[in-house]
Amino acid sequence: MTRLNDLEHVLRCELLNPSSSFSIGCFGAIAEFHRAADEPLTDFAPDRLTAATARGALRIDLKASIIALAYETLSGRPGRWQHGVVFCLPQSDAAKNAQSALTELGPDNHAI
Incomplete structure (x- = not known):
């Protein structure tokens, strides 16, 4: 496995884990993605590192x-x-x- 493949694997697992949260930010702005344990994913695309719920969505594009x-x-x-x-x-x-x-x-x- 390459380093990038390892990162993709970890992120895939965490996108499926309702205990995990994601925050993306820069000076003056922040976005967060959380979901409750009983909140289903309405979209999960492991090949694109994308997860969505009724309240929001997240896509990660690794470079x-x-x-x-x-x-x-x-x-x-x-x-x-x-x-x-x-x-x-x-x-x-x-x-x-x-x-x-x-x-x-x-x-x-x-x-x-």
Whole structure:
């Protein structure tokens, strides 16, 4: 297995796990994807790393240059830890198509 295949496998498993949550953000904006244990997936496409419920959807598009870094932080609850993985790109890849002002992008032709 390659490193990218390993990441895809882990993400597939976590997309199916209702205990897992995903957050995507940058300075000034954040999006989150959570689901309850009894909340069914209305769409799951493991070949596309896509999951959807009646409340929202998430698609993950991994790039070959991605770097995954595991971390843990203290929880607000005593004696507990929070665990996570941050996915990073080299600056040159992350800056592609960046806008410096609010910009109309048009319709999302690849919406879930």
